[in-house]
Amino acid sequence: MAMKISQQKFNERLSSNLENDFMRGAVAGAQHRFQTRRSAAVDSLNWEEWRNHGEEIRQHVLENMDYYLYELSTNVEARGGHVFFAQTAEEATEYISTIAKQKNAKKIVKAKSMVTEEINLNSHLEQLGCEVIETDLGEYILQLDDHDPPSHIVTPALHKNKDQIREVFEQKIGYTASSQPEELALHARKVLRDHYLTADIGITGCNFAVAETGSVCLVTNEGNADLVTALPKTQISVMGMERLVPTFEEMEVLVGMLTRSAVGQKLTSYITVLTGIKEAFEVDGPEEFHLVIVDNGRSSILGGEFQSILQCIRCAACINTCPVYRHVGGHTYGSIYSGPIGAVLSPLLGGYDDYKELPYASTLCGACTDVCPVKIPLHQLLHKHREVIVEREGRAPISESLLMQAFGMGTSSQSIYKLGTKVASTVMKPFTKNEKITNGPGPLKNWTAYRDFPSVQKERFRDWFEQHSKGGNPK
Numbered sequence: 001m002a003m004k005i006s007q008q009k010f011n012e013r014l015s016s017n018l019e020n021d022f023m024r025g026a027v028a029g030a031q032h033r034f035q036t037r038r039s040a041a042v043d044s045l046n047w048e049e050w051r052n053h054g055e056e057i058r059q060h061v062l063e064n065m066d067y068y069l070y071e072l073s074t075n076v077e078a079r080g081g082h083v084f085f086a087q088t089a090e091e092a093t094e095y096i097s098t099i100a101k102q103k104n105a106k107k108i109v110k111a112k113s114m115v116t117e118e119i120n121l122n123s124h125l126e127q128l129g130c131e132v133i134e135t136d137l138g139e140y141i142l143q144l145d146d147h148d149p150p151s152h153i154v155t156p157a158l159h160k161n162k163d164q165i166r167e168v169f170e171q172k173i174g175y176t177a178s179s180q181p182e183e184l185a186l187h188a189r190k191v192l193r194d195h196y197l198t199a200d201i202g203i204t205g206c207n208f209a210v211a212e213t214g215s216v217c218l219v220t221n222e223g224n225a226d227l228v229t230a231l232p233k234t235q236i237s238v239m240g241m242e243r244l245v246p247t248f249e250e251m252e253v254l255v256g257m258l259t260r261s262a263v264g265q266k267l268t269s270y271i272t273v274l275t276g277i278k279e280a281f282e283v284d285g286p287e288e289f290h291l292v293i294v295d296n297g298r299s300s301i302l303g304g305e306f307q308s309i310l311q312c313i314r315c316a317a318c319i320n321t322c323p324v325y326r327h328v329g330g331h332t333y334g335s336i337y338s339g340p341i342g343a344v345l346s347p348l349l350g351g352y353d354d355y356k357e358l359p360y361a362s363t364l365c366g367a368c369t370d371v372c373p374v375k376i377p378l379h380q381l382l383h384k385h386r387e388v389i390v391e392r393e394g395r396a397p398i399s400e401s402l403l404m405q406a407f408g409m410g411t412s413s414q415s416i417y418k419l420g421t422k423v424a425s426t427v428m429k430p431f432t433k434n435e436k437i438t439n440g441p442g443p444l445k446n447w448t449a450y451r452d453f454p455s456v457q458k459e460r461f462r463d464w465f466e467q468h469s470k471g472g473n474p475k
Helices: 010-018 021-042 047-063 065-078 089-102 114-118 121-127 137-144 162-173 181-198 224-230 248-263 307-311 317-321 323-328 339-350 367-371 378-392 398-412 414-431 442-448 461-469
Strands: 082-086 107-110 131-134 201-204 208-210 215-220 234-240 270-275 288-294
Touching: 010 021, 010 323, 021 248, 021 317, 021 323, 047 065, 047 248, 047 307, 065 082, 065 288, 082 089, 089 121, 089 201, 089 234, 089 288, 107 181, 107 224, 114 121, 114 234, 121 131, 131 137, 137 162, 137 181, 162 181, 181 224, 201 224, 208 248, 215 224, 215 248, 224 270, 307 339, 317 339, 317 367, 339 367, 339 378, 367 378, 398 414
Parallel strands: 082 288, 107 131, 107 201, 201 234, 234 288
Antiparallel strands: 208 215, 215 270
16 A cells, blocks of 8 residues: 555545545544543643653754764664665665565564555565565454555544444454454454464564664554564564654653553553564564665655654644544545645655645644644644645646636726625625525535535625714724
């Protein structure tokens, strides 16, 4: 699966998901639960001080990226690991594919990683004849269901109910019990256990890489990452180049903010730190370790007006509060990165050709900015995207450009403006019913397709003002 998850146009995805009542209900319920838990978790801290500190850490790393990448790679290699810097997705997948060929790998187990989805790693490995098994339960469900794309960064199978999951398990892995979540999870655990024991290579993502020690930190609730890294003899960690912290002290701060912001936990069940290959006195761990550091467009964001988006720690707090995501769901965004973070990041990594609509899939209410634990000004970046799309890229729809030109012409001429305000009510009368415009013409159709638009009043403000100001101020 690549970053782009759909060939449909944005409006087609939007219309389809607006009609998906189950998905919308599931998303609304999940948002409520996540927000309630998050509020309780952050109340125990001076949260704004933590946010300031988190922002400071992330900005410091971005401003000193070259230093910390060099320190990280040096320390990984000092502990027996191999480091590969991949400028593009193709370089990353080619390097990992080469390892799989050298090891004659038949089976590969993975712990959840957004960047491996971004570079479409699974597809490349499967073309080599490798069986690739996702071990995160949500990702495993989606993989079994014909590679259904994720709809949420933290809970990728949010759009599925337990009966749908039971049907998938029954068809794909011989499940015969009920649709109770506990029984479903137990069956998945039994099936996955065999895969861990027979895998040739384990692949993980990376929540944070500690430059000081060359360590990789993984944050999970299921323990699958521990088995992926402990049992196969060859382990590969794939990280976006920005996922760095200088020392364990900064890692502890950001992990605490991540878990509280994501699912409202003070800590998740497993905080796993991996450092190098297995030592002689250790009973498990990889005999060979590779760290693949992926650029894939990130370096072009550094130093620019969108640099702050690289502060993201992938907590999904912005997704869990977004009113637009609540109604349209994750698949509408057409990217593995959904919600406000996806609306900013996807156009930067994937280009405006595929994602120019996403910055407009926002109310600019600022709720995403308010909850971001590292203070990314998300609504400002969305507005900046719109500015770039219209003023620099010249990608505004022709109808919108003509409308704005006409509006500019009308408002710059007093006589035309007066005439326009006089005839507006008459012109809009065919579209008005009960003082509401329910089927607007032209660009208004996109609005009135979902809600009514206020009718144009017959009495102009200028006329009202002149009438009531005779003899004194209007009341």
